[in-house]
Amino acid sequence: MHNFTPLSGFIGGALIGLAASALMLFTGRIAGISGIFGGLIAPGANDRNWRLAFVAGLIAAPLIAAFVTASPLPVPTMPASLILIAMAGLLVGFGSRMGGGCTSGHGVCGLARLSARSMVATVVFMAAAIATVAITRHVIGG
16 A cells, blocks of 8 residues: 555545535435446436536545645556456446445445445455455465
8 A cells, every 4th residue: 555554544534434424414315436426427317516526526636635745646556458457347337236336335324324235235345355355366376
């Protein structure tokens, strides 16, 4: 991780919680990124403005933070081809639609609301992530 400290994690988590709470308070919507983005690209959506502002904030926030702190943005390393990355992204999008939400919707907002469905979804997300890392790092990547 790039410049990770417990303080930066605490501040980031607090900002995520604040943004999710504000979105719920002011719009009655859950801050699930897949649903927000899906509604942004859906034809005929009549609530594009707040969705666009939310997505723009996701993109602008690290750029503003890098500018304010005079820290360079980390350069992501892509060990796989761009086609493989795009296919993985499509699978994640399909899975989040099939699962009725993504990690932000279920893991942040759903758990805060004590939703049983979100608790199950988050356990499944985490178990799949742990298994994926174990297999790719310790079995395949050896």
